[in-house]
Amino acid sequence: MTPEAPVGIVHHMVNYLERQLDRTFAALMDGTRRAILARLECEDSATVSELAKPFAIKLPAVMKHLDVLYDAGLISRSKAGRVVTVRIRPEPMREAMAWLRRYERFWSKSLDRLAAYAESKEAEARKKRR
Amino acid sequence: MTSLTLVRRIRARPSIVFDALTTPDGIAQWWGPDAGPVLLAETDVRIGGRFRVRFRMLDGTEHESTGEYLEVVESKRLVMSWQWTSGGEPEEDGEESRIEIDLKSTDTGTEITFTHARLRTEASRVSHERGWAGALEKLGRLFSTERIA
Numbered sequence: 534m535t536p537e538a539p540v541g542i543v544h545h546m547v548n549y550l551e552r553q554l555d556r557t558f559a560a561l562m563d564g565t566r567r568a569i570l571a572r573l574e575c576e577d578s579a580t581v582s583e584l585a586k587p588f589a590i591k592l593p594a595v596m597k598h599l600d601v602l603y604d605a606g607l608i609s610r611s612k613a614g615r616v617v618t619v620r621i622r623p624e625p626m627r628e629a630m631a632w633l634r635r636y637e638r639f640w641s642k643s644l645d646r647l648a649a650y651a652e653s654k655e656a657e658a659r660k661k662r663r
Numbered sequence: 664m665t666s667l668t669l670v671r672r673i674r675a676r677p678s679i680v681f682d683a684l685t686t687p688d689g690i691a692q693w694w695g696p697d698a699g700p701v702l703l704a705e706t707d708v709r710i711g712g713r714f715r716v717r718f719r720m721l722d723g724t725e726h727e728s729t730g731e732y733l734e735v736v737e738s739k740r741l742v743m744s745w746q747w748t749s750g751g752e753p754e755e756d757g758e759e760s761r762i763e764i765d766l767k768s769t770d771t772g773t774e775i776t777f778t779h780a781r782l783r784t785e786a787s788r789v790s791h792e793r794g795w796a797g798a799l800e801k802l803g804r805l806f807s808t809e810r811i812a
Contacts, residue, residue, distance in 0.1 A: 636667050636779060639696045644777060646693035648673040651683045655675035655772065 553606070554632060557625045560605035565590070566598050570607060573621040581617045666780035674772040677738040681766060684741060690716060697721045710735055714743065725749065730762070740765050745779070 560566055569584055585595040599619060602608045606625045611618050673680055683689035687704035694701050695718040702725065703717040710732055717727040727749045734742035741764040760781045767774040 633667065636782065637669075640667065640669055640777060640779060642696040643693055644669055644671050644775070646695075647680070647683055647775075648671055648675075650689065650692040651673050651675035651680045651773075654679045654683065658676075658679065 553625060554629055556605040557607065557629045560601050560607055561629075563598065563601075565595075566602055569595075569598060569602065570621060573608065573619060578618050578620045581619060584619060666778055666782060668776065668778045671775050671777070672769065672771065672773070673775060677766040677768050677773045680773045680775060681738045681741070684764060694718055695720065695726075703727075708732060708735055715748075730759075733761075738766060 561570075565588060568587075572584065572587075573579060581595065581599065582592070584599070585592050588595060599608065599610070603610060607622055609620045609622050611620075675683075683693065685706055685708045687706055690704040690706070691701040694704070694716050697720055699718060699720040701716065701718045703715065705716075706712070706714045708714075712732045713729060714732065715727065715729045717725060719725045726747065728745055728747050730744040730746055732741070732743050734740055741762075743762050745760045745762050746758070760779060763776075763778040763780060765776045767776070
């Protein structure tokens with residue numbers, strides 16, 4: 534017999550994944566936060582004050598956005614003296630994308646087959662008409 | 664709410680595509696992400712009527728979904744509610760989403776716009792805004808994939 538994971542643990546993991554996805558998507562709902570992530574993607578790392586520069590908002594507001602991104606696991610922070618350096622963490626994004634991709638794959642493959650089937654029916658209908 | 668939209672061109676007239684979408688024989692030919700079989704397909708194509716489709720994937724897992732037809736316009740438009748009754752995404756557990764299908768007649772056949780809307784995870788605004796790089800852009804594209812074939 535193969536040992537099975539207790540149901541409670543599996544359920545807990547599913548809930549955990551759900552909460553993580555909710556946090557990821559919630560964090561991505563804001564334009565400023567997406568702009569920060571887009572920049573971190575290009576630049577690998579940046580300090581908080583560098584990140585704040587292009588925005589017409591004050592540093593504390595930027596810090597709040599960074600907190601949301603940090604809580605969602607989308608960035609990491611490291612401190613050296615007074616300088617806080619921020620980096621992107623791609624894992625939660627990958628999970629969110631994998632979730633959507635499963636739906637995309639499901640319908641994309643299904644529609645491919647729908648098209649092939651409908652096209653064969655169309656060819657049949659034309660033959661009959663002749 | 665998240666939605667996913669796919670657009671395809673099919674070289675078949677809209678009435679044929681509509682039949683493929685709505686008849687059990689038609690559904691049996693295409694429903695599902697791989698070459699695994701459709702095990703059951705029931706449709707009652709009228710407003711308030713229901714559908715039920717069960718399929719097995721090549722990995723042996725079985726999945727079933729059910730829903731209600733909310734709008735039926737012969738050869739033009741089909742809207743239905745959607746719910747996984749077994750083997751669906753855990754995030755969608757018991758939640759109802761929505762499928763909207765529009766068929767447009769073209770010179771070469773049909774343009775089909777297929778939307779799976781109201782998926783539970785919140786992200787709709789992400790899909791509508793653009794101008795971000797790399798992975799973010801890829802994520803955005805997934806919400807609105809246009810693949811003209």
